[in-house]
Amino acid sequence: MITLTPLRRFQFPVMAECINPDVFQGKSVAEIAALEAWEGNRKKKLGDLFKIKEDPAETPNITLTGDASEVRRVGIGMKNGEIVVNGNVGMHLGEKMSGGKITVQGDADGWAGSGMKGGLIEILGNAGDYLGSPYRGSSVGMSKGTIIVHGDVGSDVAVFMKGGVIKVHGSAGPFLGFRMRSGTVHIEKNIGNRAGACMTGGKIVVSGFMKELIPTFTIDGVKAKVKIEEKEKVSGPFYVFLGDLAENGSGKIFVSKVNNPHLGQYEKFL
Amino acid sequence: MELLIKNGFVYDPINGINGEKMDIAIKDGKIVENVREQRAKKIDASGLTVFPGGVDIHTHIAGAEVNTGRLMRPEDHIKDVVRKTAITRSGVGYSVPSTFTTGYRYSIMGYTTIMNPSMPPLEAKHTHEELNDTPMLDKASYPLLGDWWFVLEYLQKGDLTECARYVAWMMSTSKGYAIKIVNPGGLESWGFGRNVHSIDDRVPNFGITPREIMCGLAKVNKMLNLPHTIHLHTNNLGLPGNYATTLDTMRALESVATDAKPVAHITHLQFSSFAGNDWRTLRSGAEEIAKYINAHSHITFDMGQVIFTDTTTMTADGPFEYTLYQLSGHKWVNNDVETETSGGIIPMRYKRKSPVNATQWSIALELALLVDDPWKWFMTTDHPNGGPFTAYPKIIAWLISKKARIATLKKCHKKAQKKSLLPSIKRELSLYDLAIVTRAGQAKALGLKNKGHLGVDADADVAIYNLNPEKTDIARKYKIARRAFSDAAYTIKDGNIVVKDGEILQHVDGKTIWLDVQTAEQVKVDEDMKRKFKEYWTVEYENYPVTDHYLKISDPRMIKADV
Numbered sequence: 001m002i003t004l005t006p007l008r009r010f011q012f013p014v015m016a017e018c019i020n021p022d023v024f025q026g027k028s029v030a031e032i033a034a035l036e037a038w039e040g041n042r043k044k045k046l047g048d049l050f051k052i053k054e055d056p057a058e059t060p061n062i063t064l065t066g067d068a069s070e071v072r073r074v075g076i077g078m079k080n081g082e083i084v085v086n087g088n089v090g091m092h093l094g095e096k097m098s099g100g101k102i103t104v105q106g107d108a109d110g111w112a113g114s115g116m117k118g119g120l121i122e123i124l125g126n127a128g129d130y131l132g133s134p135y136r137g138s139s140v141g142m143s144k145g146t147i148i149v150h151g152d153v154g155s156d157v158a159v160f161m162k163g164g165v166i167k168v169h170g171s172a173g174p175f176l177g178f179r180m181r182s183g184t185v186h187i188e189k190n191i192g193n194r195a196g197a198c199m200t201g202g203k204i205v206v207s208g209f210m211k212e213l214i215p216t217f218t219i220d221g222v223k224a225k226v227k228i229e230e231k232e233k234v235s236g237p238f239y240v241f242l243g244d245l246a247e248n249g250s251g252k253i254f255v256s257k258v259n260n261p262h263l264g265q266y267e268k269f270l
Numbered sequence: 271m272e273l274l275i276k277n278g279f280v281y282d283p284i285n286g287i288n289g290e291k292m293d294i295a296i297k298d299g300k301i302v303e304n305v306r307e308q309r310a311k312k313i314d315a316s317g318l319t320v321f322p323g324g325v326d327i328h329t330h331i332a333g334a335e336v337n338t339g340r341l342m343r344p345e346d347h348i349k350d351v352v353r354k355t356a357i358t359r360s361g362v363g364y365s366v367p368s369t370f371t372t373g374y375r376y377s378i379m380g381y382t383t384i385m386n387p388s389m390p391p392l393e394a395k396h397t398h399e400e401l402n403d404t405p406m407l408d409k410a411s412y413p414l415l416g417d418w419w420f421v422l423e424y425l426q427k428g429d430l431t432e433c434a435r436y437v438a439w440m441m442s443t444s445k446g447y448a449i450k451i452v453n454p455g456g457l458e459s460w461g462f463g464r465n466v467h468s469i470d471d472r473v474p475n476f477g478i479t480p481r482e483i484m485c486g487l488a489k490v491n492k493m494l495n496l497p498h499t500i501h502l503h504t505n506n507l508g509l510p511g512n513y514a515t516t517l518d519t520m521r522a523l524e525s526v527a528t529d530a531k532p533v534a535h536i537t538h539l540q541f542s543s544f545a546g547n548d549w550r551t552l553r554s555g556a557e558e559i560a561k562y563i564n565a566h567s568h569i570t571f572d573m574g575q576v577i578f579t580d581t582t583t584m585t586a587d588g589p590f591e592y593t594l595y596q597l598s599g600h601k602w603v604n605n606d607v608e609t610e611t612s613g614g615i616i617p618m619r620y621k622r623k624s625p626v627n628a629t630q631w632s633i634a635l636e637l638a639l640l641v642d643d644p645w646k647w648f649m650t651t652d653h654p655n656g657g658p659f660t661a662y663p664k665i666i667a668w669l670i671s672k673k674a675r676i677a678t679l680k681k682c683h684k685k686a687q688k689k690s691l692l693p694s695i696k697r698e699l700s701l702y703d704l705a706i707v708t709r710a711g712q713a714k715a716l717g718l719k720n721k722g723h724l725g726v727d728a729d730a731d732v733a734i735y736n737l738n739p740e741k742t743d744i745a746r747k748y749k750i751a752r753r754a755f756s757d758a759a760y761t762i763k764d765g766n767i768v769v770k771d772g773e774i775l776q777h778v779d780g781k782t783i784w785l786d787v788q789t790a791e792q793v794k795v796d797e798d799m800k801r802k803f804k805e806y807w808t809v810e811y812e813n814y815p816v817t818d819h820y821l822k823i824s825d826p827r828m829i830k831a832d833v
Contacts, residue, residue: 136345
């Protein structure tokens with residue numbers, strides 16, 4: 001196991017793509033210390049930025065301790081292995097990863113699990129905006145894998161999502177599942193406005209409060225239970241809405257009936 | 271400064287030099303007979319290939335549509351970030367690179383002159399501002415005149431002389447170099463949500479046909495003695511079965527040709543050579559078109575090669591971009607440039623496993639290889655429509671080596687493989703032919719007398735590649751050639767060594783070439799014209815012309831017109 005501890009509080013963003021079990025594999029501490037990273041516009045060595053320590057424990061492969069909230073691009077494209085972050089971490093955590101596991105004890109910043117293709121990210125604190133969503137302008141969304149967030153998440157979660165599961169124990173911001181095509185998002189608490197805008201497929205499940213639904217969705221029925229993934233179902237009852245009809249979509253939004261009495265008006269259309 | 275390039279294998283098709291071992295002398299930015307050997311800086315080019323600097327006849331690198339493409343594609347830029355060095359500036363690359371990166375990357379490939387082929391005159395100031403910021407290269411722009419109301423009005427009246435005067439006025443007003451025509455008549459129709467579907471459809475309100483616009487402007491081009499021909503993007507571009515329209519277009523232009531000289535350049539011909547009735551039955555029309563071009567001398571063309579990559583399409587052909595949007599559903603931009611033209615942009619991914627894309631890839635190579643005379647065709651990707659210009663070394667490999675073509679074809683969709691003519695084509699370009707299709711032919715077609723060759727008095731633009739034609743059989747070892755043409759051993763611009771071993775050595779600014787066409791009687795900017803500006807344009811006449819101070823280094827070419 002390699003333990004990385006920041007040597008100081010970073011004033012500028014640190015781009016550390018090399019913090020990745022696949023890259024560290026078979027390298028000695030000296031070799032890891034010589035890996036390249038950028039601090040702001042300066043090229044640095046990983047050893048200039050972090051204290052690097054090796055201990056005999058096998059898992060996790062990498063532990064990041066201390067304040068890593070400015071450390072970006074950790075675990076980009078990782079295929080296997082495990083990273084544990086004992087605190088906060090910066091943007092683009094586990095972007096395009098296809099396997100392995102990342103656990104964050106604190107908060108993660110924007111674009112965590114962006115364009116993810118497999119594996120598991122578990123964030124015990126909050127996550128920022130664009131969780132599981134592609135970079136600006138891109139339409140390549142998350143396709144596989146699982147993201148679990150114990151706290152709240154920001155806006156634009158699961159944009160262009162085409163597979164996989166995102167589970168949030170807290171609340172979510174606006175524009176959840178924008179242009180979503182497939183896959184499942186479960187929000188246990190409340191969500192912001194305009195959920196599912198332009199979605200053409202997939203499932204958004206809201207167990208908490210949802211203030212309003214965009215007008216291009218239609219009610220499809222009421223269901224007692226909804227499946228999140230294999231062997232996991234949540235109990236409702238849920239209103240089921242179908243849309244986004246402006247895009248000829250067949251996405252579904254499940255909204256808790258108990259927590260949303262104001263949506264009762266839709267029942268007359270059933 | 272004096273410079274001597276010693277013992278290289280020189281390929282200079284304009285002067286008929288085919289791989290001779292010789293020295294090239296340079297003094298004060300020009301090629302000269304000889305220099306004093308003791309004083310001159312020497313480059314040992316023994317075992318290396320010496321070409322004139324590359325010339326690109328058609329590449330969208332600056333202007334309103336390019337910049338909108340940049341704004342639209344942050345995801346394209348994040349893939350290819352270029353950091354600054356002590357010499358070069360930072361930027362971004364891939365399909366729509368930033369201006370500085372464009373200049374550097376061209377220079378690294380040994381290119382020294384490029385033509386920006388579509389400039390709406392209304393956006394000319396913006397285009398020249400971007401060209402000023404594109405270093406390392408001499409450049410020029412073609413104003414879009416095929417659907418400009420003044421041209422349509424005078425063609426409708428049948429007054430070619432007056433039309434020619436306005437075109438001459440526009441050349442110096444927009445600081446342009448050649449007449450660009452895009453989907454003639456179609457863009458004006460697009461303003462009303464329509465398009466033209468053959469060269470004899472009528473343009474709304476003006477009542478003239480694309481045939482009249484093309485032939486009219488080709489005649490105007492002759493009357494004005496412009497160095498390049500009309501630069502034509504055909505009607506029905508990008509639609510299955512359009513090769514018939516292209517053949518009609520070329521036949522229509524026969525009427526303008528009076529001698530053996532070309533009268534029109536059909537650009538990115540690949541997109542205009544589709545046979546078949548729909549996308550499912552799409553096949554190559556290259557054979558018919560190549561046959562026609564082989565038998566006639568009034569047409570030149572460039573390939574518009576498709577590269578299997580993620581790119582951005584951008585053209586003044588608004589209706590075509592709308593068709594692409596309907597096919598892909600991708601994010602898109604479309605606009606109408608008042609009284610002049612239209613435009614559209616949409617990202618595009620060309621895939622080997624798509625039968626349509628793979629057939630397109632094959633068509634461009636078939637066209638090039640089936641047309642016997644290399645002076646009639648030039649290598650382009652229609653950057654960034656077919657793919658970014660940085661893919662040129664790949665195209666070179668496909669052109670010089672059957673082995674390279676077949677290796678790529680084997681990875682393509684089965685249906686496209688079956689339809690492709692490539693397995694039956696044996697032709698492999700020599701370095702001499704390659705020098706024609708990448709520089710000499712283009713310079714000749716453009717009428718750039720001091721570019722594309724290494725004769726005395728030519729501009730000292732030279733590209734030296736790390737390739738030994740005596741030791742390397744390029745057809746078999748195409749990968750060595752591809753590497754050599756990706757990173758020039760040396761690029762020399764105006765006598766300065768700007769690139770060495772694929773690294774930029776110094777940042778130089780290039781000239782902007784434009785035409786100062788002298789007509790016997792000039793267009794009078796009278797009250798009537800100013801009134802038209804007030805009525806039809808969003809800018810006043812006074813703010814319209816590109817004044818001299820807009821160009822960082824201005825290089826006007828005086829042309830004496832016959833009218």
